[in-house]
Amino acid sequence: MALLTFFGMLAVTYGARIGGYWFVRRYPVGPRLKAGLEAVPLAVLTAIIAPMVLATGPAESLAAVATLLLAWRFPVLVAVLGGILTVVLLRMLVG
Amino acid sequence: MLPLLISVIPFGLILGALSVDRGLSPLESMLMSGLVFAGSAQFVAAGLWQHPIPILAIVASTALINSRHLLMGAALESHMRGFGRIPGYVALFFLADEIWATALRRTIEGPLTPAYYFGLAIPFYVSWLFWTTLGALIGSAIAHPERYGFDFAFAAVFLVVLFGLWKHQRRLLPIVASAAAALIVWKLAPGGVWYIFAGGLAGTSAAILTAGRAP
Numbered sequence: 001m002a003l004l005t006f007f008g009m010l011a012v013t014y015g016a017r018i019g020g021y022w023f024v025r026r027y028p029v030g031p032r033l034k035a036g037l038e039a040v041p042l043a044v045l046t047a048i049i050a051p052m053v054l055a056t057g058p059a060e061s062l063a064a065v066a067t068l069l070l071a072w073r074f075p076v077l078v079a080v081l082g083g084i085l086t087v088v089l090l091r092m093l094v095g
Numbered sequence: 096m097l098p099l100l101i102s103v104i105p106f107g108l109i110l111g112a113l114s115v116d117r118g119l120s121p122l123e124s125m126l127m128s129g130l131v132f133a134g135s136a137q138f139v140a141a142g143l144w145q146h147p148i149p150i151l152a153i154v155a156s157t158a159l160i161n162s163r164h165l166l167m168g169a170a171l172e173s174h175m176r177g178f179g180r181i182p183g184y185v186a187l188f189f190l191a192d193e194i195w196a197t198a199l200r201r202t203i204e205g206p207l208t209p210a211y212y213f214g215l216a217i218p219f220y221v222s223w224l225f226w227t228t229l230g231a232l233i234g235s236a237i238a239h240p241e242r243y244g245f246d247f248a249f250a251a252v253f254l255v256v257l258f259g260l261w262k263h264q265r266r267l268l269p270i271v272a273s274a275a276a277a278l279i280v281w282k283l284a285p286g287g288v289w290y291i292f293a294g295g296l297a298g299t300s301a302a303i304l305t306a307g308r309a310p
C-alpha cells in the first residue's frame with residue numbers, strides 16, 4: 001500500500017512537471033501570457049516564503065532582512081548561513 | 096551548487112526523522128524520496144501518514160501542492176528547447192523547486208544546457224535520497240530542529256534566489272501581489288497549501304494585467 005501511495009504521488013507530481021511544459025510547447029504563447037510566465041518564479045517563490053518571512057515573528061522577519069542585505073554584497077552561501085545564524089541569535093534574544 | 100547541497104541536509108534529515116516517527120520504515124522513506132522527489136509534498140504526506148494509509152488524501156494533497164509545477168515547467172520551456180524530446184521529459188522528473196529556481200537563475204547568465212541541468216539535478220537528487228534515508232535511520236534523534244534555525248534555511252535560500260531574479264527583472268508588483276494573497280490565504284486556511292497557489296496566481300495575474308508597463 002505504501003508503494004501504491006508513492007506511485008500515486010509520483011503520477012500527480014510528474015504530471016504537473018510535464019503538463020505545463022507540454023502545453024506551452026504545443027500552443028505558442030503571446031506577449032501577455034509570456035509576461036505572466038516570466039513572473040511565475042517571483043510569484044511562487046514569494047508565496048512559499050511569505051508566511052515564514054512576514055507572519056512568524058520578529059526574529060524571522062529581521063533575519064530575512066539580514067539575508068537580503070548579505071545577498072546584496074556577498075556570495076549565496078554567506079547570505080544563507082548568515083541568515084540562519086541571525087535567526088538563531090534573534091530567537092535566543094526575543095524568544 | 097554547494098549552497099543547494101548544504102540547504103538540503105537539514106530538510107532531508109528532518110523529513111527522514113519525521114517519516115519514521117509517523118510509521119514509515121527507512122526503506123519506505125527512501126523510496127518516497129526517490130520516486131516522488133518533492134520536498135514539501137513529502138512533508139505533508141508524512142504528516143498524513145497512518146495505518147491504514149489514507150492514499151486518496153495523500154495523493155490529492157500532493158497534486159494540490161505540486162500544481163505549481165505546471166506553471167514552473169511552462170516558465171522553463173523556452174529555455175529547454177535545446178534539450179531534445181526524451182532528455183527534456185527526463186529532465187522534468189527532477190524539476191524540484193530548487194532545481195527550477197537555480198536553472199532559471201542560470202538563464203540570466205547564459206543558455207541552459209543539458210550538461211548544466213543534469214550536473215545540478217543529479218547530485219541534488221542523490222543527496223536528497225541520502226539525507227532523507229540517513230534521517231530515517233537516525234530516527235527521532237533530532238529533536239526540536241527549530242532550535243538550530245534549520246527551518247529557516249528553506250526561506251533563506253529562496254530569499255537569495257528571489258533577490259537574484261528581482262535584480263534581473265526589477266518587477267516589484269508580482270512580488271507584492273503574491274505576498275499579500277499568500278498571507279491572506281495562509282491566515283484563513285492555516286496548515287493548508289492553498290496559499291502557495293493563491294500567491295502564485297495573484298502575482299502572475301498582476302504581471303499579465305500590467306504587461307508592457309513598468310514596473
